[in-house]
Amino acid sequence: MQRLRFDPDLCLKCETVDCIMRCQYIHLEQDRAKEEHDRLVRGRMSSILHECVTCYACEEYCPHGNHPFYLIVERQEALSVHPVPVPIEKSQVVMMGPRGKIRPREVQAPVINMCFFGMMKGGIRGRIFEGVSTIGGPDIFCNLMFLHFARNSTIKERLPVMIGNIMKFHLEPSGVHELICYHDECYGTYTSWAPAFGIEVPFKPVHLFDFMLKRMLDLKDEIRPLGFTVAYQRPCSSRLCPETDSLVDDLFALIGVQRPKRRYEYGRALCCAGVIDAAQRFDLAEENRRKNVEDMRAAGAQYAVFNCPFCFWTLAEPVMKAGMVPIMMSDLCLMAFGQ
Amino acid sequence: MDRIKDRLEEIVGKDYVSCSAEERFIYSRDQGVQEPSEPDYVVLPATSEEVREIVLLANEAKVPVVPMGGGLVLSGLTVPLKGGIVLDMKRMNRILEVNENSHYAVVEAGTSQGMLDAYLRKHHPRLKHSLPDAPPVATIAGNIAIHGSGHLSQSEGGFHSEMVTGLEVVLPTGELVKLGSCSTVSAWFSRAPLPDLAGLFLGWNGTTGVITKVGIKLFPRQAHHDVLIFMTEDVDAAPDILFRVIHTGMAEDINYALSPKPDYLSGFQMIVINVTAHREDELALKLRIIRESLRDYFETKEAGFMPMPPNMKAGLLEVPQKALSRFADVRKGGGFEYVGAIMPLEKIPDACRAGMEITERNGITYSLGARIIGRGHSAMFFFAYPFNRADKDEIRRVRSALEETNEEAIRLGGIPWKAEAAGQKLILGSMEPATYELMKKVRTLLDPNGIMNPGNWEV
Numbered sequence A: 001m002q003r004l005r006f007d008p009d010l011c012l013k014c015e016t017v018d019c020i021m022r023c024q025y026i027h028l029e030q031d032r033a034k035e036e037h038d039r040l041v042r043g044r045m046s047s048i049l050h051e052c053v054t055c056y057a058c059e060e061y062c063p064h065g066n067h068p069f070y071l072i073v074e075r076q077e078a079l080s081v082h083p084v085p086v087p088i089e090k091s092q093v094v095m096m097g098p099r100g101k102i103r104p105r106e107v108q109a110p111v112i113n114m115c116f117f118g119m120m121k122g123g124i125r126g127r128i129f130e131g132v133s134t135i136g137g138p139d140i141f142c143n144l145m146f147l148h149f150a151r152n153s154t155i156k157e158r159l160p161v162m163i164g165n166i167m168k169f170h171l172e173p174s175g176v177h178e179l180i181c182y183h184d185e186c187y188g189t190y191t192s193w194a195p196a197f198g199i200e201v202p203f204k205p206v207h208l209f210d211f212m213l214k215r216m217l218d219l220k221d222e223i224r225p226l227g228f229t230v231a232y233q234r235p236c237s238s239r240l241c242p243e244t245d246s247l248v249d250d251l252f253a254l255i256g257v258q259r260p261k262r263r264y265e266y267g268r269a270l271c272c273a274g275v276i277d278a279a280q281r282f283d284l285a286e287e288n289r290r291k292n293v294e295d296m297r298a299a300g301a302q303y304a305v306f307n308c309p310f311c312f313w314t315l316a317e318p319v320m321k322a323g324m325v326p327i328m329m330s331d332l333c334l335m336a337f338g339q
Numbered sequence B: 001m002d003r004i005k006d007r008l009e010e011i012v013g014k015d016y017v018s019c020s021a022e023e024r025f026i027y028s029r030d031q032g033v034q035e036p037s038e039p040d041y042v043v044l045p046a047t048s049e050e051v052r053e054i055v056l057l058a059n060e061a062k063v064p065v066v067p068m069g070g071g072l073v074l075s076g077l078t079v080p081l082k083g084g085i086v087l088d089m090k091r092m093n094r095i096l097e098v099n100e101n102s103h104y105a106v107v108e109a110g111t112s113q114g115m116l117d118a119y120l121r122k123h124h125p126r127l128k129h130s131l132p133d134a135p136p137v138a139t140i141a142g143n144i145a146i147h148g149s150g151h152l153s154q155s156e157g158g159f160h161s162e163m164v165t166g167l168e169v170v171l172p173t174g175e176l177v178k179l180g181s182c183s184t185v186s187a188w189f190s191r192a193p194l195p196d197l198a199g200l201f202l203g204w205n206g207t208t209g210v211i212t213k214v215g216i217k218l219f220p221r222q223a224h225h226d227v228l229i230f231m232t233e234d235v236d237a238a239p240d241i242l243f244r245v246i247h248t249g250m251a252e253d254i255n256y257a258l259s260p261k262p263d264y265l266s267g268f269q270m271i272v273i274n275v276t277a278h279r280e281d282e283l284a285l286k287l288r289i290i291r292e293s294l295r296d297y298f299e300t301k302e303a304g305f306m307p308m309p310p311n312m313k314a315g316l317l318e319v320p321q322k323a324l325s326r327f328a329d330v331r332k333g334g335g336f337e338y339v340g341a342i343m344p345l346e347k348i349p350d351a352c353r354a355g356m357e358i359t360e361r362n363g364i365t366y367s368l369g370a371r372i373i374g375r376g377h378s379a380m381f382f383f384a385y386p387f388n389r390a391d392k393d394e395i396r397r398v399r400s401a402l403e404e405t406n407e408e409a410i411r412l413g414g415i416p417w418k419a420e421a422a423g424q425k426l427i428l429g430s431m432e433p434a435t436y437e438l439m440k441k442v443r444t445l446l447d448p449n450g451i452m453n454p455g456n457w458e459v
């Protein structure tokens, strides 16, 4: 079984405990944070395991890359702390499981992996996505969502199979070596989680925004600046690949939209609260959504743009009620091409 | 020359009488497992007077009359077991009156659920009626004639037969009678304070007369909707969970479901809670109160509210619910047996276990569930068994499951709902002799020639 590459000594010697001190959902004094985190590192029960809303952010907060969130998930699973009620967890394991129905299909580079979100394929169209092949579905699904369910074991079991399927049924026969990840959960899986657990990724993962940016730079002359003010909803998995957050700024600059200064942005971005609902912490989820949407509006946003469909589903309604337009990044960028 | 056919044509017009083989074939069966039986005549009356003349003719000729609405009851209750006339009521589909202030509508018996709903949405958007989850062609009268239930049965007063404010009925001997306030004054507002005679026609499966008009209660239509699903693996927890949600007084419709399909829901008890409100903050408060009522369940993480993607939520917010109609065709081949039993809430876990054992023993698939009636006074527990009509063996197995289910429902302390003729015999066999005798007296009195839907409620 794959083991987490994590250095306990680094944590035990860590004075700042940034992972917990910067957490927006666990509020502990420095000493207590250290104490609770040490317990966690030593494999003992810790309040952190119960209080964590699985927002992934501490993966970004640890200055040493010591995978605090992956460790939390390991410990939750080992100590049977279920962030989400057990029936929901079990049902999701079946719902998102592989079907064994994948068939060989030749693809042509560039290839976008739609993850589980085949229903969003309609967004892959127009100038930016011309000539793109898409793949997706339960047999190539990264399964990283099980981080929210204290189930690293499910990811460990399924991910190698999924990577094998991607190679065997799509990339290898087509001679393709790069895979563009529609959802940055997949990108985070291949660039962060897989290396952290020693799983080899035989293709080059490319972030969707990276691909879009390159394409759009080639088509720069066709872009008509939009002139909107747009708030960006950073998804939890972007904490696994924080370097990609600056791609949002690059895309915005290219299509002539402004990313307003917000209180909850970049490192302080708030979770969409879908998983907080799943954890049955409804008041916290509601409060989180309210703060997030009010912040977008106060910053003068006209649009709220999303990378993650799940964030979109969770926030679209409150965003609309607050008088803004929810939109996926691909659609926003296509607007700059008049599409 | 067929004298009866001629007379029927004189009454309703040539276009609305048929003895053709095709028509008789179609009207000889429904989607369930009951054996077909052909009518001699299919007739579509347009007015109460035409119904009256048909019934008088049937009395004279001693020919059975079987009233039929949408024909969706699925237990053979509109199959003419002893031949005769099938009286298809669909032409009598006018909406005669809507009284906004007193919250009722008066409709002709063949008015479909879908028509009344569409009419209210268009002309009286502040009002709605309680819709069963049956396909929308099901009729208002057909549904109350079997004590149907729907999406307001939980919160607004029980079975649809309890929402009836008045009836117009053609008796088996041809008299046209009005029941309820409309018998004494012009408005159809209530069955009280008069002696309640409407019960002589509600739940009688069309064996005591032909309903020609119905006064039915309307309720406020709220602008805001939401739905919650509470999930548990513990079948025995269901009554307590239901009790708590009912007691909040915040839920419009409460349904319980257990189904092996889709596979990710197999083995889980799902309590689907629909909530409506006039205002957004009211909706939020209601949802919060319902969630709070189950806090000690979800805090242990043994059970909890399921997060739903928007498409799933949108499906569950639809009224009527289409899930059961879709499930009805899961085996393909158009067969669907939908057995229900009205029972006390605490019997739900046992009914579930029984349903699963019966279906496993008979090698068939199932969907089990219950709709809460009248704030928990009872539940309509359904055992839905889809099958392929082309598969004789599957039909045999579903029939056997149906018989076992009826027996089990009674053993558990429930009563089979809209039972087929054999199921009705089972019920009558368990009935107090004095009640049975009273039913017999009523039938003999109302229908001396035994022409109304014979073979059903045979006493």
Ligand SMILES: Cc1cc2nc3c(=O)[nH]c(=O)nc-3n(C[C@H](O)[C@H](O)[C@H](O)COP(=O)(O)OP(=O)(O)OC[C@H]3O[C@@H](n4cnc5c(N)ncnc54)[C@H](O)[C@@H]3O)c2cc1C
Pocket: B066, B067, B068, B069, B070, B071, B072, B073, B074, B077, B078, B089, B109, B110, B131, B132, B133, B134, B135, B137, B138, B139, B140, B141, B142, B143, B145, B146, B147, B148, B149, B150, B204, B205, B206, B207, B209, B210, B211, B212, B324, B325, B328, B336, B338, B453
């Ligand atoms: C997918 C599915 C879901 C369903 N869900 C529900 C549900 O949620 N709630 C529910 O209650 N039912 C449900 N049903 C069962 C049934 O379809 C409904 O109860 C329906 O309303 C019956 O109405 P109908 O017009 O089809 O009646 P029919 O089948 O035509 O008749 C039913 C009975 O009433 C008698 N009858 C009909 N019209 C008259 C009349 N004018 N005068 C006297 N007697 C009359 C008939 O002789 C027969 O005995 C469902 C069925 C299906 C297929």
Ligand code: SF4
Pocket: A010, A011, A012, A014, A015, A016, A017, A018, A019, A020, A037, A061, A062, A063, A064, A065, A066, A067, A068
């Ligand atoms: S995970 Fe990082 S920040 Fe947290 S205690 Fe360990 S080293 Fe320090």
Ligand code: SF4
Pocket: A019, A020, A022, A023, A024, A025, A026, A051, A052, A053, A054, A055, A056, A057, A058, A059, A069, A072
């Ligand atoms: S995942 Fe989020 S909530 Fe959990 S400890 Fe890390 S930062 Fe805090």
